[in-house]
Amino acid sequence: MAGGGIVLKQAHAQTIIQAFEKYSPKHLAVEGDKIGLQVGSLQKPVRKVMVTLDVLEPVVDEAVEAEVDLIIAHHPLLFRPIKVLNTDTAYGRTVEKLIKHDITVYAAHTNLDVTEGGVNDLMADALQLENTEVLVPLFEDTLKKLSVFVPVDHADDLREALGNAGAGHIGNYTHCSFSTEGRGAFRPEAGADPFIGEPGKLERPAEEKVETLFYASEEKKVLQAVKKAHPYEEVAYDIFDMAVPGRKQGLGRIGRLPEKTTLNDFAEKVKKAFGVEGLRVVGDGSAEVEKVAVLGGDGNKYAMTALHKGADVYVTGDLYFHVAHDAWMEGLMMIDPGHHVEQIMKQDTADRLNNFVKEEKWETEVIVSAVNTDPFRFV
CATH class of the missing domain: 3.40.1390.30 (NIF3 (NGG1p interacting factor 3)-like)
Structure with a gap:
């Protein structure tokens, strides 16, 4: 205790x-x-x-x-x-x-590495990158729409439970939903234990249809929240696939610095952010840096991805000599603070x-x- x-x-x-x-x-x-x-x-x-x-x-x-x-x-x-x-x-x-x-x-x-808030997001946050996106998309977490029918008096509790489970998260807003009121209809059979009404009698309770969005990866958690918060013995709900793009998930992040700086000054920022004594730098130290790609661990194979996505500088570990050569010739600056910064x-x-x-x-x-x-x- x-x-x-x-x-x-x-x-x-x-x-x-x-x-x-x-x-x-x-x-x-x-x-x-x-x-x-x-x-x-x-x-x-x-x-x-x-x-x-x-x-x-x-x-x-x-x-x-x-x-x-x-x-x-x-x-x-x-x-x-x-x-x-x-x-x-x-x-x-x-x-x-x-x-x-x-x-x-x-x-x-x-x-x-891939998960939201994981290694690559932590590294991007340490470098104070803004408006970050996934550098190397691997998966797309599709959007789904949930409609749940619930007694009016329990609609607020259900909305709160859905929001707490991750549903209704749109941009910088959470617990987003839409409701319409109406009347449900059901007749409990013998052996049922209805929250409203009694077996053999048709019921027409006042209900709300609560609608919200969620990512497919969160479906199990969202449905568990619905069944836990809902008062009915049998819950009526619909799930629809959305045609709009979902959430891309993958390796690395790319974003912008709050303000432009030089490669040398940014390299010092990287040293301080990751607590390293030294690092390897590719490029002209006086060159301007604003758009930054970062990928924890060995990111050699994604150097050209960073270049093609418009990065001025790519921060990753374990850089190979020839990868650095190729990036240098193409104009991509690189900083290698080591693999251990993970x-x-x-x-x-x-x-x-x-x-x-x-x-x-x-x-x-x-x-x-x-x-x-x-x-x-x-x-």
Whole structure:
């Protein structure tokens, strides 16, 4: 029991991951990405969760010392097929320690890159980009329209529940809906337990038809909210596909700086935003920069995408020599702050998990790994 008489519940790994996947669903991952359960079991209680960028041996040692039950990582530990697990190597010892100490490892990789509010949005926000769009669209979340028939006295409660579930979100507005009043008609059969009326008698209650929009990926959550908030034993509703474009989801972001600057000044801004000692820059330092593309991790294959979408500069990691050459010749400026800047996901992910813990009243602690897993340093 926590302070204030709140009774805390024991959380299980599976329920924690289910909550997390509402924010970073698996279907957003790039095909073939090694996401999800990596080591251990999700069928166990969890008292402590640790969030990390990488699962290296020092990180696992940290988890063992902190008595962690579940590690949630951005980079998968098991990314390539294992032919031999030699416990004389650092990799083998890492897996051995995880198993010996019953620490489960779960990875959210490209799905955490793609999701709204994920790695790429965090990086764009850190650079103060405005009016951002997806750089590399991979999916389109189609729009749907919901019509629900509800007693007039319960219409406001239903609208609130729909808005809280994510329906009716249009631009900078939430809880958007439209209603028309009328009369429903139904006759409960024997064995029914009607909220209004009685079996065998035709009822004509005053009802509202509440209409709202939602994205297809949120359909399950929206319908759960409808059934929970609706007083009827059997809920009458319609769902229609919308012809208007939906929400594009994908890798990277592209947007504009609040004001124009030079490449050199922007490079200093990137260093400060991501807390790096140094970075690699391609282009004339005095050149003007306004439109910026950003993509966490290895973004080599999307350099020309950034160019064709009008970016002045492309911020990404692990730049190859020849990719930089090609971009340079085409006039695209580039900044490589390293792959490790994706660590920006650690604190944000921990904060989101802590919100889930508070909402569900779980007896679970969420911590952030303090181990620096960046293999590079500047001298």
